[in-house]
Amino acid sequence: MEPGVLIQILVWGLYAGCIYILLAIGLNLIFGVMKVVNFAHGELLMLGAYATFWIYTLSGVNPYLIIALAMIILGIIGVFIERLCFRPIKGTGKLNEIFLSLGLIYLFQNLAALLWTTDSRSIHSPYSNVSVSVGSVRLPLDYIIIILFTIVFLIAFQLFMKRTTIGRAMRATSQNRDAAALMGINVERMDMLSFALGSALAAAAGSLWLISGQIVDPYMGSIPAIKAFAVVIIGGLGSIPGAIVAGLTLGIAENVVPLFMQSFAGLLGVSMSFTAWKDTIAFFILIIVLVIRPTGIFGEKGE
Amino acid sequence: MKMNKKYGILFAVLVVSVLLVFAASVGQSKEPGVEEIKIGIVAPLTGGASTTGTDMWQSAVLAAEQINAKGGVDVGGVYVPITLVKGDTETSRESGVKAVTKLITEDKVDLLIGGFSSGITYADQVVAAEHKVPFIITGASSPIVTRRTDIDTSYFFHHCPTTDDYPEATLLFVNEVVKPEIYERFNFSEDRPLRLGVLYQDSKYGEGVYEGIKKAIEKHNLNMEIVSAEKFKMSETDFRTVLTVIKESKPDVVYVAAFLNEQTLIVTQGRKDVGMNTIYLSVECNDDPDYYTGVGRWGEYSIQESRFSPYTIPSGPIHEAVEKFREDFKNRWGTSPSMMGASTYEGVYIAAEAIKNAGTLDKEKVRASLAELEMPQIVEVMQNGVINFSSDYRESKFALYMEQLIWNESVGETRPKIVWPDSIKETDFVLPDWYEPGSSPAATATATKATEECKTLWYFDEESLKCQQKEFCGMYMYKGLRTFETEEECKAALDKYLREKGEEKETPAPEEPGFEAFLTIASLLAIAYMVQRRRK
Numbered sequence: 103m104e105p106g107v108l109i110q111i112l113v114w115g116l117y118a119g120c121i122y123i124l125l126a127i128g129l130n131l132i133f134g135v136m137k138v139v140n141f142a143h144g145e146l147l148m149l150g151a152y153a154t155f156w157i158y159t160l161s162g163v164n165p166y167l168i169i170a171l172a173m174i175i176l177g178i179i180g181v182f183i184e185r186l187c188f189r190p191i192k193g194t195g196k197l198n199e200i201f202l203s204l205g206l207i208y209l210f211q212n213l214a215a216l217l218w219t220t221d222s223r224s225i226h227s228p229y230s231n232v233s234v235s236v237g238s239v240r241l242p243l244d245y246i247i248i249i250l251f252t253i254v255f256l257i258a259f260q261l262f263m264k265r266t267t268i269g270r271a272m273r274a275t276s277q278n279r280d281a282a283a284l285m286g287i288n289v290e291r292m293d294m295l296s297f298a299l300g301s302a303l304a305a306a307a308g309s310l311w312l313i314s315g316q317i318v319d320p321y322m323g324s325i326p327a328i329k330a331f332a333v334v335i336i337g338g339l340g341s342i343p344g345a346i347v348a349g350l351t352l353g354i355a356e357n358v359v360p361l362f363m364q365s366f367a368g369l370l371g372v373s374m375s376f377t378a379w380k381d382t383i384a385f386f387i388l389i390i391v392l393v394i395r396p397t398g399i400f401g402e403k404g405e
Numbered sequence: 406m407k408m409n410k411k412y413g414i415l416f417a418v419l420v421v422s423v424l425l426v427f428a429a430s431v432g433q434s435k436e437p438g439v440e441e442i443k444i445g446i447v448a449p450l451t452g453g454a455s456t457t458g459t460d461m462w463q464s465a466v467l468a469a470e471q472i473n474a475k476g477g478v479d480v481g482g483v484y485v486p487i488t489l490v491k492g493d494t495e496t497s498r499e500s501g502v503k504a505v506t507k508l509i510t511e512d513k514v515d516l517l518i519g520g521f522s523s524g525i526t527y528a529d530q531v532v533a534a535e536h537k538v539p540f541i542i543t544g545a546s547s548p549i550v551t552r553r554t555d556i557d558t559s560y561f562f563h564h565c566p567t568t569d570d571y572p573e574a575t576l577l578f579v580n581e582v583v584k585p586e587i588y589e590r591f592n593f594s595e596d597r598p599l600r601l602g603v604l605y606q607d608s609k610y611g612e613g614v615y616e617g618i619k620k621a622i623e624k625h626n627l628n629m630e631i632v633s634a635e636k637f638k639m640s641e642t643d644f645r646t647v648l649t650v651i652k653e654s655k656p657d658v659v660y661v662a663a664f665l666n667e668q669t670l671i672v673t674q675g676r677k678d679v680g681m682n683t684i685y686l687s688v689e690c691n692d693d694p695d696y697y698t699g700v701g702r703w704g705e706y707s708i709q710e711s712r713f714s715p716y717t718i719p720s721g722p723i724h725e726a727v728e729k730f731r732e733d734f735k736n737r738w739g740t741s742p743s744m745m746g747a748s749t750y751e752g753v754y755i756a757a758e759a760i761k762n763a764g765t766l767d768k769e770k771v772r773a774s775l776a777e778l779e780m781p782q783i784v785e786v787m788q789n790g791v792i793n794f795s796s797d798y799r800e801s802k803f804a805l806y807m808e809q810l811i812w813n814e815s816v817g818e819t820r821p822k823i824v825w826p827d828s829i830k831e832t833d834f835v836l837p838d839w840y841e842p843g844s845s846p847a848a849t850a851t852a853t854k855a856t857e858e859c860k861t862l863w864y865f866d867e868e869s870l871k872c873q874q875k876e877f878c879g880m881y882m883y884k885g886l887r888t889f890e891t892e893e894e895c896k897a898a899l900d901k902y903l904r905e906k907g908e909e910k911e912t913p914a915p916e917e918p919g920f921e922a923f924l925t926i927a928s929l930l931a932i933a934y935m936v937q938r939r940r941k
Contacts, residue, residue, distance in 0.1 A: 115646075240680060321452075
């Protein structure tokens with residue numbers, strides 16, 4: 103394989119990894135603070151993408167500028183979900199939480215089908231025709247913006263979590279809920295904030311997904327959500343650095359490994375296509391990590 | 406005495422019950438279909454393919470209404486109306502089986518029509534075979550649905566081109582028209598095989614097309630070489646890596662076997678992201694208004710195999726019939742029919758004709774009548790102008806045609822033009838300037854030079870609605886960009902564009918669904934929140 107081709111494929115992997123990271127961090131944040139596994143997180147990505155599509159169609163402004171608005175809308179929806187759905191059943195058993203979030207998947211999918219029909223929707227980025235040359239490789243500007251956006255976002259997120267009072271309070275709640283409550287932290291408010299922030303991050307992922315030229319329909323959330331769960335488990339439940347490392351690893355691996363497998367099969371004289379094995383590879387990595395380190399790369403015991 | 410009275414009451418209840426059951430069974434044993442012909446429409450009315458499913462249902466309703474308006478179907482001298490029953494497969498195999506089971510056992514339909522997706526039909530046809538119910542399959546393309554040997558397929562009639570038919574027509578066209586154009590421009594030797602890249606869905610449909618490609622090459626001894634054959638999972642959205650691999654194999658043309666959402670992304674990502682400037686060959690299910698909107702300018706000059714197009718009608722005897730069907734459909738439903746709708750519409754007429762010829766609703770006799778059917782083509786061009794089912798696998802044979810997507814300035818989208826066969830073609834095939842062939846370094850160098858040539862042009866786009874001058878190099882395009890040689894041309898086009906846009910604004914466009922519903926839901930959530938707070 104030529105180096106140029108490999109670089110190009112690595113960039114596709116990085117792009118995919120960025121979407122997974124944004125989605126997985128939100129999922130992790132909600133789990134870390136509330137200890138709730140939200141299976142409907144992919145549907146928040148879908149709603150985020152629809153929010154961007156909707157505002158773009160109505161206003162026609164640069165879709166990158168709409169991301170912030172989509173994040174706010176989904177943040178508010180996140181607050182409602184937490185207050186109306188998860189808070190009332192908190193402490194009544196994990197099974198209730200699981201079934202509630204599974205129910206939310208169908209609710210949001212049907213809601214989106216009602217609002218926007220089941221037709222696929224897409225938007226065209228104003229930079230869709232612009233490419234940047236990196237050596238012999240031409241990379242579309244949108245992917246570079248998405249990668250940079252994710253980096254900036256992760257830095258801002260880390261600063262928020264480490265330097266601000268609310269961020270510290272959220273971390274404290276995540277580490278020991280009872281101790282945090284005894285120290286005067288309003289843990290219920292932290293639940294609400296973590297759900298809002300997690301939903302906003304899913305909206306960012308959905309918006310970037312749409313702007314990069316992907317399509318949105320009511321059922322699009324399930325596959326990215328499954329990948330995000332894999333990222334969370336590989337990285338370690340509740341671990342933000344783990345989600346970053348696992349997201350990038352998964353994004354790159356599922357793009358590059360099939361090609362290596364194909365080359366290897368070629369060396370053995372077998373002509374076989376492995377490009378449909380992307381998901382298999384993602385879950386193979388998941389199994390390996392769980393066998394070697396059941397708590398995930400950065401996970402702690404007891405999570 | 407008391408005991409006797411008790412037993413008497415019990416005996417009376419028993420007698421009444423037996424009489425009631427007897428009366429009910431007498432009612433049920435009445436010959437079904439005397440008052441109506443019950444046809445089950447098997448279609449994905451909900452789920453991922455609900456748009457297609459709804460279209461199939463609406464087309465069937467239109468056909469049934471047209472037949473009923475003329476008094477119904479002549480069944481042994483008595484005119485009987487058609488009643489359609491919905492069988493929603495929910496775009497899944499499990500629900501497909503449930504829907505067909507319900508149609509047969511509860512609704513007691515006389516016949517089934519529809520069956521979108523080979524995978525779903527493969528699962529649900531088992532139930533129809535078991536109950537020996539005739540099934541006119543109008544939406545599954547895999548030939549296996551009438552060729553499998555694990556069930557009795559003699560009740561299945563395939564009125565839809567198969568995955569063997571698509572590649573055969575497409576590759577014959579490529580061999581006759583596209584290949585000579587490429588070879589002439591790049592001075593390729595006739596001996597050089599045409600390099601074919603294949604990207605197909607990892608499903609019965611995709612694999613069927615891939616097998617069909619291999620069969621067509623062998624059957625017609627075509628000088629073509631498959632340089633890459635890659636597959637992807639159904640509903641995949643990221644094709645960049647697989648397209649990069651295909652590009653590396655240096656194909657002259659790329660044959661894609663995908664569904665609409667996938668096809669849109671494959672062509673867009675292939676041209677925009679990966680820079681694979683080739684001719685993309687598409688399967689007929691993508692000849693749909695949503696595809697033209699979604700793919701935008703990136704789809705320009707790609708090839709679409711078809712049998713019923715939303716934007717063009719082949720000249721010839723069925724031209725008027727197609728126009729009437731479209732008009733009737735639009736008057737009834739307010740939209741345009743799709744390809745799957747057209748074949749389902751025909752399916753109802755086929756069923757009516759077969760029942761009429763059989764003179765009864767007896768399923769075995771209707772099956773025999775379908776096997777011997779011979780009726781004129783309706784809204785799709787058939788081989789020899791006749792609808793009949795082959796004696797071996799009960800497949801009807803369509804006359805497929807090829808379209809090329811040409812940019813239409815007035816609508817800001819591409820539109821298909823028939824380029825093959827010669828008997829019905831609207832225009833000649835165009836090999837675009839930006840086209841890059843596969844191997845042969847010399848030829849590639851020439852092509853690269855051609856695409857990197859710079860030209861100063863006048864332009865405007867949706868972002869800046871004024872005529873400006875700029876140097877365009879290589880392939881430079883995006884949705885809304887229009888380029889012109891002279892300033893006058895640019896200004897005239899801009900004036901026209903602004904006028905049309907103004908008119909568009911004046912005409913109330915169909916509203917994007919959402920705003921009111923969104924506000925309603927938000928209000929409900931807010932009320933629920935307030936109620937909950939108050940309760941606390």
